[in-house]
Amino acid sequence: xxxxxxxxxxxxxxxxxxxxxxxxxxxxxxxxxxxxxxxxxxxxxxxxxxxxxxxxxxxxxxxxxxxxxxxxxxxxxxxxxxxxxxxxxxxxxxxxxxxxxxxxxxxxxxxxxxxxxxxxxxxxxxxxxxxxxxxxxxxxxxxxxxxxxxxxxxxxxxxxxxxxxxxxxxxxxxxxxxxxxxxxxxxxxxxxxxxx
Numbered sequence: 001x002x003x004x005x006x007x008x009x010x011x012x013x014x015x016x017x018x019x020x021x022x023x024x025x026x027x028x029x030x031x032x033x034x035x036x037x038x039x040x041x042x043x044x045x046x047x048x049x050x051x052x053x054x055x056x057x058x059x060x061x062x063x064x065x066x067x068x069x070x071x072x073x074x075x076x077x078x079x080x081x082x083x084x085x086x087x088x089x090x091x092x093x094x095x096x097x098x099x100x101x102x103x104x105x106x107x108x109x110x111x112x113x114x115x116x117x118x119x120x121x122x123x124x125x126x127x128x129x130x131x132x133x134x135x136x137x138x139x140x141x142x143x144x145x146x147x148x149x150x151x152x153x154x155x156x157x158x159x160x161x162x163x164x165x166x167x168x169x170x171x172x173x174x175x176x177x178x179x180x181x182x183x184x185x186x187x188x189x190x191x192x193x194x195x196x
């Protein structure tokens with residue numbers, strides 16, 4: 001039986017997982033972006049396109065193999081992780097193309113940010129395990145902070161319980177968690193600065 005700490009760590013890991021964070025950020029950007037969504041999309045249309053392409057499609061293969069019993073929901077076995085990046089990269093690339101063609105800069109940049117983070121995490125994963133959870137949390141928080149204002153920087157505090165949860169579950173070491181955070185913040189900042 002799981003201890004209370006492990007149950008809490010699992011709950012935190014699930015609540016702060018990439019699909020849920022991506023969904024929240026897509027909704028926030030769609031309904032509150034100061035410059036709007038371009039000339040074509042309404043907020044509801046942006047959400048209807050953004051959630052499937054940015055939050056759901058990247059994890060469909062993980063869900064399929066989880067259901068088959070091949071991996072756990074967080075793909076904890078490092079050697080199995082690389083294969084799951086291919087559909088995620090394709091999903092983010094597709095989302096970027098769709099939002100660019102629809103002149104929706106904010107969701108285009110979010111897609112490129114996820115694409116760039118995923119590519120770097122994949123490259124690191126070939127040699128060392130890094131926290132996808134942490135990159136998937138800190139990257140979107142960086143985007144929110146850069147676009148919607150400094151008040152969103154308070155959300156970085158969520159990295160503390162997530163870092164604890166990932167180490168408590170022995171899914172990652174502290175350096176792996178910190179590296180995920182650095183990738184999330186750094187890559188997203190570069191994308192929004194126009195350097196990627």
